[in-house]
Amino acid sequence: MGRSQKLTGSADEAVGKIRAVGPSKAHVKRLKAVKTTSRVRGGEISRDSVAAHALATFGSSEKVKHWMNRPNPLFHGRTPRQVIEFDLVGVEAELVRIDHGVYM
Numbered sequence: 001m002g003r004s005q006k007l008t009g010s011a012d013e014a015v016g017k018i019r020a021v022g023p024s025k026a027h028v029k030r031l032k033a034v035k036t037t038s039r040v041r042g043g044e045i046s047r048d049s050v051a052a053h054a055l056a057t058f059g060s061s062e063k064v065k066h067w068m069n070r071p072n073p074l075f076h077g078r079t080p081r082q083v084i085e086f087d088l089v090g091v092e093a094e095l096v097r098i099d100h101g102v103y104m
Helices: 010-016 025-041 048-060 061-068 088-099
Strands: none
Touching: 048 061, 048 088
């Protein structure tokens, strides 16, 4: 639509034409696959395996501590240290995303 064209129709029609911005269906499917793959490959995920993965990802215990104590938007503002208490798979999946350069 050029600058000189006028918008016609109701606001509801305009909103209906706007494409929602968010992750694609393919991206969501890959993220779900990461969670499933983490469970299958390693068997049961433990806090120790997540800690080892974090160390491998970040390279030093200081960087791991920083990441574990920093609020993460993916975890709705909670820290990985808080989330690991009830969602090991979620923290593991976030580490896999970081390994692959997928930042959310």
